[in-house]
Amino acid sequence: MIRNRKHTLAAALVATMTFAGVGMAVSSTDTIKDRQDAMETVGGAMQKLGAIAKGEAPFDAAVVKENAATMEEHLRKASTLFPEGSDTGDVETWAKAEIWTDHADFVMKLKTAEAAAEAMKSVTEESAFRPALGKLGNSCKECHQTYRRPKQR
Ligand code: HEC
Numbered sequence: 001m002i003r004n005r006k007h008t009l010a011a012a013l014v015a016t017m018t019f020a021g022v023g024m025a026v027s028s029t030d031t032i033k034d035r036q037d038a039m040e041t042v043g044g045a046m047q048k049l050g051a052i053a054k055g056e057a058p059f060d061a062a063v064v065k066e067n068a069a070t071m072e073e074h075l076r077k078a079s080t081l082f083p084e085g086s087d088t089g090d091v092e093t094w095a096k097a098e099i100w101t102d103h104a105d106f107v108m109k110l111k112t113a114e115a116a117a118e119a120m121k122s123v124t125e126e127s128a129f130r131p132a133l134g135k136l137g138n139s140c141k142e143c144h145q146t147y148r149r150p151k152q153r
Contacts, residue, residue, distance in 0.1 A: 029089035035081035036093075038074045045070040046140070049120075053133055059126040068120035071136075075114040079107065094149045106147055113139035 045067040051057040052064070084100055087093070099106045116136040123132050 027089065028083075028086040029091055031081055031083060031086045032089045032091050032093045032095075035078050035086075035095075036091075038078045038081060041074045042071050042078070042140075045074075046136070049133055049136075053130060059129060061124045064123055064129065065121050068117050068123075072114055072117035072121065075110060075117055079110050079114075082106070094151055096147050096149055099147050102146075106143070109139070109143040109147070113143065 048057070048067045049064065052059055057063070082095065082099055087095060087097055087100065113136070116132070116139045120132045120136055123129050
């Protein structure tokens, strides 16, 4: 199966519309997979920034901007991938039930992360990079601590 970017985006759009239209027509299994994919992408971009922070890669404003944009985009996408009823599916999810009982707080934490990623896009000086990364990293932790079961690997 061909899964290029456009294809995935279009599928997500259709999925969202179908979900809104006919309730449970979209399986929560697909939704869970999509949000885990989105989070993986966010995590991958975070690792690139982490490598710069650790001195494993040079500071490069273009690389920072590109990865920050990837994070912003996928965090925004993730905000559509936690609909009610997607707490279980045929694949394991680490999402906690509190996501749906404290939904406003969950959404706010997602927005905070998105804003931190957006702020990172405009970092052009190495001196501003670390504080921005600290904020961004905290925004992930703040949500995961409350709303994600720890993953045993
Ligand atoms: C508002 C809440 C929230 C924020 C903010 C958030 N996450 Fe997540 N993240 C989750 C939840 C919930 C899951 C579990 C999803 C599931 O298993 O269905 C998750 C899962 C993940 C995963 C595992 C994906 C997988 O394949 O199972 C990674 C990696 C990840 N997040 C990275 C990040 C990074 C990096 C950030 C910060 C830039 C971040 N997340 C911000 C809620 C959040």
